Amino acid sequence: MPDTHTPTAPTASRVRLGSNAGQPMTRRDGVAKVTGSATYAADNRPSDLLHAVFASAGIARGRVSHMDVDAAKSHPGVVKVLTPQNCPSLEIDPDAKPHAFSWRIEVLQNDSVRYAGQPIALVVAETLEAATEGARLLSPTYEEQPVRIGFDGDAPYDPPAIGIGSAPSFTKGDIDAGHASAEYSTETSIETPIQYHNAMETHAIVAEWNGDRLTLDTPNQAIVMARGMFAGYFGLPPENVTLRSPYLGGGFGSKAVPIGPQLLAILAARMLKRPVKLALRRDQMFGPVLHRGATRQTLKLGTDADGRLTALEHHSTGVTSSFDEFIEPAANASHNLYASPAIVTRHKAVRADIGTPGPMRAPGEASGSAALEIAMDIAAEAAGLDPLEFRLRNYAETDPASGKPFSSKALRECYAAAAKQFSWASRPRAPGQMRDDVGRLVGWGMGSCLFPNPMFPAQARAVLRRDGTALVETAGADMGQGAWTALAQIAADGVGLPADRIEFRSGTSDLPDGGIAGGSGHTASAGGALYAAGSDVIAKLAGLATNDPASPLFGAGNVGVAARNGRLFRADDETRSERYEDILARAGLDEIEGAGSGGRDPANAEARAMFSHGAVFAEVTIDPDLYQIRVSRLVGAFAAGRIINPKLAKSQLTGGMIWGVGFALHEEGLHDTRTGRPMNADLAGYHVPVNADVPSVEALIIDEEDPYVNPLGIKGVGEIGITGTVGAIANAVWHATGARIKSFPIHIDALLR
Amino acid sequence: MPLSISLTINGNRHDTLLDDARATLLDVLRERIGLTGTKKGCDRGQCGACTVLVDGRRINACLTLAASVDGATITTIEGLARDGELHPVQAAFIENDGFQCGYCTPGQIMSAVGLIAEGDAGDDPERIREGMSGNICRCAAYPGITQAVLDAQRRLADDERVSA
Numbered sequence: 001m002p003d004t005h006t007p008t009a010p011t012a013s014r015v016r017l018g019s020n021a022g023q024p025m026t027r028r029d030g031v032a033k034v035t036g037s038a039t040y041a042a043d044n045r046p047s048d049l050l051h052a053v054f055a056s057a058g059i060a061r062g063r064v065s066h067m068d069v070d071a072a073k074s075h076p077g078v079v080k081v082l083t084p085q086n087c088p089s090l091e092i093d094p095d096a097k098p099h100a101f102s103w104r105i106e107v108l109q110n111d112s113v114r115y116a117g118q119p120i121a122l123v124v125a126e127t128l129e130a131a132t133e134g135a136r137l138l139s140p141t142y143e144e145q146p147v148r149i150g151f152d153g154d155a156p157y158d159p160p161a162i163g164i165g166s167a168p169s170f171t172k173g174d175i176d177a178g179h180a181s182a183e184y185s186t187e188t189s190i191e192t193p194i195q196y197h198n199a200m201e202t203h204a205i206v207a208e209w210n211g212d213r214l215t216l217d218t219p220n221q222a223i224v225m226a227r228g229m230f231a232g233y234f235g236l237p238p239e240n241v242t243l244r245s246p247y248l249g250g251g252f253g254s255k256a257v258p259i260g261p262q263l264l265a266i267l268a269a270r271m272l273k274r275p276v277k278l279a280l281r282r283d284q285m286f287g288p289v290l291h292r293g294a295t296r297q298t299l300k301l302g303t304d305a306d307g308r309l310t311a312l313e314h315h316s317t318g319v320t321s322s323f324d325e326f327i328e329p330a331a332n333a334s335h336n337l338y339a340s341p342a343i344v345t346r347h348k349a350v351r352a353d354i355g356t357p358g359p360m361r362a363p364g365e366a367s368g369s370a371a372l373e374i375a376m377d378i379a380a381e382a383a384g385l386d387p388l389e390f391r392l393r394n395y396a397e398t399d400p401a402s403g404k405p406f407s408s409k410a411l412r413e414c415y416a417a418a419a420k421q422f423s424w425a426s427r428p429r430a431p432g433q434m435r436d437d438v439g440r441l442v443g444w445g446m447g448s449c450l451f452p453n454p455m456f457p458a459q460a461r462a463v464l465r466r467d468g469t470a471l472v473e474t475a476g477a478d479m480g481q482g483a484w485t486a487l488a489q490i491a492a493d494g495v496g497l498p499a500d501r502i503e504f505r506s507g508t509s510d511l512p513d514g515g516i517a518g519g520s521g522h523t524a525s526a527g528g529a530l531y532a533a534g535s536d537v538i539a540k541l542a543g544l545a546t547n548d549p550a551s552p553l554f555g556a557g558n559v560g561v562a563a564r565n566g567r568l569f570r571a572d573d574e575t576r577s578e579r580y581e582d583i584l585a586r587a588g589l590d591e592i593e594g595a596g597s598g599g600r601d602p603a604n605a606e607a608r609a610m611f612s613h614g615a616v617f618a619e620v621t622i623d624p625d626l627y628q629i630r631v632s633r634l635v636g637a638f639a640a641g642r643i644i645n646p647k648l649a650k651s652q653l654t655g656g657m658i659w660g661v662g663f664a665l666h667e668e669g670l671h672d673t674r675t676g677r678p679m680n681a682d683l684a685g686y687h688v689p690v691n692a693d694v695p696s697v698e699a700l701i702i703d704e705e706d707p708y709v710n711p712l713g714i715k716g717v718g719e720i721g722i723t724g725t726v727g728a729i730a731n732a733v734w735h736a737t738g739a740r741i742k743s744f745p746i747h748i749d750a751l752l753r
Numbered sequence: 754m755p756l757s758i759s760l761t762i763n764g765n766r767h768d769t770l771l772d773d774a775r776a777t778l779l780d781v782l783r784e785r786i787g788l789t790g791t792k793k794g795c796d797r798g799q800c801g802a803c804t805v806l807v808d809g810r811r812i813n814a815c816l817t818l819a820a821s822v823d824g825a826t827i828t829t830i831e832g833l834a835r836d837g838e839l840h841p842v843q844a845a846f847i848e849n850d851g852f853q854c855g856y857c858t859p860g861q862i863m864s865a866v867g868l869i870a871e872g873d874a875g876d877d878p879e880r881i882r883e884g885m886s887g888n889i890c891r892c893a894a895y896p897g898i899t900q901a902v903l904d905a906q907r908r909l910a911d912d913e914r915v916s917a
Contacts, residue, residue, distance in 0.1 A: 030847035033855030034839065034862060036790015036830035043789035051784075077773075128780055129773045200794045200802055200856040200891045249792070249856030250891050282795040480854030480892045651850045651894060658893035683799040683889060690886040691895040695879065 017531075017642075017712065018493035018564060024647035025499065029247070029484040038247050042204035042279045044217045049206070050079060052265050052278040053131040054119040055138050056287070060353040060676025061322070062144040064111045064120050071137040072123055077130030080272055081138075082122040084108045088267055091235035094260065095323075099229055100164060101222070103356055104324040105260040106288065107233075107267070113142065114323050115355045116677040117287025122264045124276060147353045147676035148322070151191075151296050156317055159349040163329035163364055170335060172401060173342030178311025182302025184382040190299075190371040191743040192330070194319070194669035195292040196285060196686060197360050199479075201249020203289050204279035205262045207269040214241045214266065219248035221256040223475040224513035229258050234266065246507035251479035253359035254290050256518055261288060286681035290358030291669060293328040294319045295367045299375035307383040307393045309340035314372065317348040321356040325349065328357065333368025333723070335401040336611060337450045338376070338394040343401065353676045359518065361659055362719040365451055366726065370663065373447035373727020374741060377734065386429060387446055387731065388419055399609030407604065408706035410639035411448065411613035417700050418637035419446075422617035431738040441622040442632075443736025449614030449638065449724030451520055453715045458515035458598040460529035462495055462537045465591045468566050468581040470495040472534065473505035476526045477517035480655075481718050482648035483526070487514075489644055490527040490712065494534020494596075496563025515598070520612070520716030523644055525598045528710050532596025538563045540592050545583045552576040604708040612715040614638035616657060618728035622736045627748040631661050631693070631729055637700040641715035646701055649717045653699035656721020662689045663722065664729035665745050687745075758823040762788065763832025771819060778822055779803045779814035782829060790830040790859050794889070801888030804860035804867070805829050811867030830859035833866065841912070842866050842905040851901035853892035864888045865902045869909060876906055 032038035057064070064084075072081045087108035092098055094107040106118050113120065121138055125131035148154045162168045179185060205218040214236060220226045220243060227243040234241075248255055265278035280289070295316050302311035314334040318327040331345035362369075380390030395412065398405050419425065427444045428434065434442035460474040472491035476483040488504040495502065505511055514526040545568055546557040553561055553570055560571040568583065570576040584592065619633035634657050643649045666687035670679040680686045699721070706713045730741040739751045756771040767786055779796075782788045782805070794802030796815045803814040806828040833840040842865045845851070852858040864885060874880040881902045882895070890898065 026847050026850070029855070031839070033852055033858050034830075034843040034846050035834055036788075036859045038855050039789070040792070040856060042793070043783075045784070045787060045789070127773055127776075128784060129775045133775075198891055200800065200854065200889065201792070202794075247856075248854060250854040252891075279793070282797070282799075478854075480852075482853070647850050651853055651892075651897060654896055655853060655893040658895065662893075682797060683795050684797075688889060688891060689893060689895070690889060691882040691898060692879075692886040694893070694895050695882065697896050 018496060020489040020492040020499045021644045023489065023645065025485055025489060025645055027482060027485045028488055029478065040201055040247050040249050041206060041217045041219050042277065044206040046206065046208055046275040048274050050124050050126065050272060050274050050276045051128040051131045052122055052124045052268055052276050053135045054261050054264060055121040055123065055135040055140065056284060057113040057116055057118040057120045058140065059113055059142045059144045060116040060147045062113050062142050064113060064140050065143050066141045067121055067138040069138065072134040075130060075134045075137055077126040078123060078134040079126065080124040080268060081134065082108060082264065082268060084111045090233045090263065092233050098232065101257050103257055103358065107260050107263045115287055115321060115353055117284060117355065119260050119264060119288060122268060124268045124272060149352050149671045149673045149676050151317060151319060151350055154351045156348040156350050159325060159327045159347060162327040162347045166329050166332065168347040170345045170401065175311050175313055175342040175344045178342030179302045181304065182310045183305040184303040184379065186379045186382050187298065187300045188375050188378055189742060190297045190374060192295045192367045192370060193744060194294045195360060195667045196669055197252040197254035198285055198686065198688060199250030199252055199254060202280040202282060202285055203255065203259060203261065205265045206275060206277045207266040208275035209270050212236060212240055216241065216243045218243065218245060218262060219251065219255050220245040221248065221251045221477050221479060221518055222516040223477055223509045225516065226256065226258060227509040233258065233263055241509065243509040245477060248477060248479035251517065252361045253363065253518060256516060259289055282683060283681040286669065286678045287355040290356065292360035292363065293326060293357030295328050295330045297330055297371040299371055301375055301379045303379050303383050307385045307390055309338060309394050311342045312338065312340040313344045315346045317350060319350050319352050322351045322353055324356040326357045328367055329364030330368035330371065332364050333372050336399055336609065337396060337448055339396040339400050354671065362451060362722045365719065366663060366722045369447065369723035370726035370744060373724060374730050377445065377731040378740065388415060388424060391448055402609055404607065404609045407608040407610045407708035408641065408704050409613055410702050410704040413702045414613055414615040414637040414639050417702055418615045418617050418635050421700060422635040424617055431735050436621055439624060441624055441736040443620050443732040443734065444617065445728045445731025445735050446615065446617045447724035447727035447731065449616060449720050451612045451716065451720035451723060453610040453612060453709055454519040454521045455598065455600055455710060456515035456521055456525045458525040458529040459512035460533040460596055461512050462533035462594045463591050464495060464537050464541055464580055464584065466581060466584045466589065468501065468579065470497055470502045471505065472502050472530055473511045474514035474526050474530055475509055475511040476506040476514035476522065478507065479517055481652055482645060483517065483522060486523050486644040486648055487527055487530055491530040491534060494531040496538060497566050501566065520718040520720065524710050524712065524714040524716060527644065527714060528598030528712055529596050531712055532598065533594050536596050537592055537594025540594055541580060541583055542568055544587045545578055548586060550586060551583065552578050600710040608708050610709050612638065612640040612717065612720045614720055614724060616724040616728045618725065618732040620729060620732040620736055627751040629665060629733060629746060633696045634725065635698050636721060637702055638717065638720060639702040639704040640717045640720065641704050641706040641709055642713040643701055644714065649701060650699045652717045653721045654697045656719060657697055657699065657725045658689050658694050659722040660725025660729065661694055663726045663744060668745050756820055758820060760822065761826045762786065763829060774820055776819050777815055778817040778819045781819040782814060788829050788831055792856055792859055794857065801864060802857045802860040804863040804888060806863060806867055809870065811864050830863060841908040845901040845905035849897045849901040849904060850894065851897035852894050857888060857890045861888045861890065861898055865905065868902065869906050876903060878903060
């Protein structure tokens with residue numbers, strides 16, 4: 001990810017934040033969310049609104065030969081049926097990829113079908129019920145071709161890139177020599193399935209044209225970037241598009257880029273000159289809106305007699321679509337966590353007749369960590385070592401891939417804190433030794449967590465007003481991680497005011513670009529910009545005061561001033577201070593404005609490896625007769641630099657850990673290999689954790705000061721929780737039963753031996 | 754054929770001329786009456802985002818044809834706070850960070866209000882988790898949700914003791 005932005009301010013390598021950051025404030029959007037007044041995209045109801053429903057392909061490969069458009073059109077209330085025959089073309093080919101974050105999408109550009117669930121027509125009606133029935137009446141028929149599903153439907157190939165533009169392979173050291181010198185050689189293969197983001201809010205849009213201006217209410221994780229992408233498809237300058245996304249009902253990586261159904265709704269609104277609402281049905285979330293790609297991974301580890309790795313080899317084959325490419329970068333999880341003189345990672349790809357995968361919470365890291373942590377557990381067993389001791393012996397003091405020092409790394413402290421809280425020391429080494437008081441098998445396992453610290457370009461604006469308040473703004477995206485709160489806390493400290501004296505604007509595209517809410521980098525990126533904007537406006541205010549003979553701060557320009565609680569203080573004499581209001585009033589100004597951008601020092605980015613770390617310990621209880629698996633306890637400890645809001649950060653971390661439970665035990669997208677159709681495209685068939693699945697989940701936060709990662713020392717907490725956890729659960733299942741896990745989710749039959 | 758139904762929603766009577774007998778209670782609330790606090794997550798009773806109280810019982814509004822609840826008294830998330838003061842369950846969700854993205858939250862809260870009224874879970878966290886498991890939270894704010902229900906249950910029990 002690009003680290004190209006140089007901060008305008010502050011210049012100090014580490015900033016002292018004020019009294020807002022670090023506090024466990026409750027969410028500023030809390031009242032709106034608990035009273036039902038928070039407005040999500042589909043809650044918008046402009047007057048004269050039409051409802052749109054798209055028809056989904058019932059085959060996975062071939063073409064649509066016929067649709068009964070007349071039947072749909074004649075249904076009362078239906079006003080328009082869009083098919084490839086009458087659908088206007090876009091200014092940018094939906095099969096083009098003009099942007100690094102572009103996917104090939106379906107906007108009725110032709111009658112071909114390339115995966116089941118693909119949009120094949122759009123029905124627009126006066127009511128949702130009429131549109132739904134109209135779409136059903138289309139009764140499409142198809143010319144069907146044989147489908148390719150899973151790893152074995154097509155021949156593997158070498159992808160040019162994996163993830164978003166990453167290299168598909170990596171080599172460090174002499175892997176053959178590493179294997180040859182090993183005392184213990186272990187190999188394991190692990191499969192991970194297709195997983196779907198399934199945010200509670202389906203992708204929804206309300207599109208309204210006003211001449212050549214377009215207003216979109218649609219959830220988005222990258223508001224300003226996506227505005228430009230939407231504008232491009234319609235040949236508009238970006239400023240003609242307003243994208244409003246004050247609240248996302250979850251995103252998890254699926255809501256950053258435009259998808260076909262959104263563009264169809266916009267086209268329909270333009271044709272009909274009326275606002276159009278389209279909200280995907282739940283079953284339509286299993287195809288056109290990305291997913292986590294399936295992987296088949298193999299790890300070969302060599303370990304010497306002292307339990308130190310001599311070779312770490314990680315291969316992964318990822319499944320992508322027949323027409324586009326996103327390869328889960330799973331093997332890259334082995335680059336930065338454990339010390340080994342030789343590391344090799346390789347990725348292959350296989351095409352299938354499914355929708356294209358994309359980033360889903362910890363893309364690559366989650367799947368790769370799941371396999372790596374099992375492989376480490378097997379190697380520990382071979383070496384006769386406790387799993388935690390084995391990981392400590394292979395602790396990476398510098399980044400294994402690059403050799404660079406870490407900007408900070410408190411993983412040792414994470415291991416110690418979580419192990420203590422979990423009582424790991426009392427664990428018997430051999431499997432099958434523990435039972436609970438009702439006779440269930442009990443197992444304990446652990447895993448290490450790692451997630452990189454990317455930053456995205458971000459800008460912000462801060463305005464100090466004569467009434468002593470401030471307006472601070474950036475187009476941030478709150479998908480539940482708490483941007484409305486954490487970013488406001490940073491913004492308040494930037495302007496030296498209590499949080500209740502700032503107006504924080506966010507969530508709409510007419511504000512400065514807040515960057516991408518992804519890669520766990522939003523708080524660092526947008527927060528850095530907000531702080532820099534605050535520092536900029538405070539510097540201007542200080543300039544007014546220190547040059548004004550009537551100010552108690554007159555002449556303090558060289559010693560400097562500090563901003564706190566609405567006052568500027570002379571740095572060397574805190575008895576001399578003045579309120580913001582008084583400075584502005586004497587200068588005859590109603591307000592002054594500052595701007596800033598987020599980023600990290602490029603020299604630090606070049607010199608250091610930057611990651612959040614953690615450790616997760618899991619307990620499972622397993623029915624000895626039925627083999628029903630329950631995760632009875634999870635304890636994690638995480639070091640992620642400066643924590644802006646511990647209450648929200650813990651929610652992110654436990655939420656990620658519970659995603660680990662879903663990965664380990666529940667989530668699996670299944671396709672019929674004969675028809676290519678999804679077999680479990682709803683929330684009854686596609687299982688995600690519910691409350692009863694997670695009786696005890698605890699996240700500890702380990703203090704970590706990072707003077708290099710960015711001026712505020714923020715890393716990121718959004719995705720790391722899922723890493724480590726999956727492997728920890730699988731290893732706990734082994735510890736309870738002696739069965740090593742070969743595929744996820746862990747099914748009961750994997751334990752029947 | 755249009756169908757007239759009468760609903761008492763959050764204390765207000767709504768006489769609604771249903772233009773379509775297929776309309777669910779959820780879609781009538783959201784698209785016709787304009788109470789969009791109740792959310793659609795799956796539209797088939799699998800996620801609980803649309804939970805409302807019908808005559809005091811928690812139900813999935815997406816599985817309920819509006820025509821079938823003619824004459825019923827309905828409470829939605831918009832009707833929980835009184836005179837600008839949050840219901841104890843609402844306040845407890847904020848204090849315990851019982852949500853992240855907030856989309857399932859109206860359903861979680863209505864379900865919690867229903868669960869507490871049912872009186873079966875009491876202050877047993879395991880029963881609360883079980884009783885709240887018809888409401889999926891993809892952000893997985895479950896630890897906070899359970900704690901919020903426990904807190905609210907205690908607060909409501911205390912209030913009852915005081916007023917008794």
